[in-house]
Amino acid sequence: MSALTLTPKALYEEVAELLRQRIFQRELEPGSWIDELKIAQEFGISRTPLREAIKVLAAEGLVTMKVRRGAYVTEVNEKDLRDVYHLLSLLESDAAGEVASRASDAQLDEISALHADLEAAVDDRERFFELNERFHLRVLEIADNRWRLQMVTDLRKVMKLNRHNSLLKRGRLSESLQEHRDLVQALTQRDSRGARERMQLHFTNGLEAAA
Secondary structure, eight states, rough: OOOOOOHHHHHHHHHHHHHHHHHHSSOOTTTOOOOHHHHHHHHTOHHHHHHHHHHHHHHHHHHETTTTTTTEEEOOOOOHHHHHHHHHHHHHHHHHHHHHHHOOOHHHHHHHHHHHHHHHHHHHHHHHHHOOOOHHHHHHHTTTTTHHHHHHHHHHHHGGGGGGGGTSSSTHHHHHHHHHHHHHOOOOOOOHHHHHHHHHEEEEEEHHOOO
């Protein structure tokens, strides 16, 4: 048998994460061309793992491939946003309902603690974004459906392309926190229907701020 040729997985995944963070931090702006040669030289790698990394980001929706023009950071239009928020609302509200029904007391305490951390981070923008995402993903993890969690994780990467234009709008951050409070209350009261409705409202209002 001939020897298998394996792509150095750890390397291209590491490069993908570096590029992912540059995109989220706006070091690579939406619509900007990804200069493969420059980045490969900067990272001290060949273009092979870089191209594999770009394929990963393209599969996540963060990068758009254009024929004979190369790779570009994805620009999220209004339809994209509505589609992403619609799916997130369906998936995360379903998860919230399940958590309200069957989470353990310890798990509900954990969600409440995450929300308290979020409240405390209101004046630290980057930490607020980080904790907000952790809160939502923890609800998904407790709901315990790995396929739903994977779908939401990928959709949230696309949503983060626009995140600075939503929560930073006047009044939106305080509104978002109140929606979280209402959601946590429904969860801890084991109100499955209420938890679903509050999560749906959270995404409805989030879309209005983001669009």
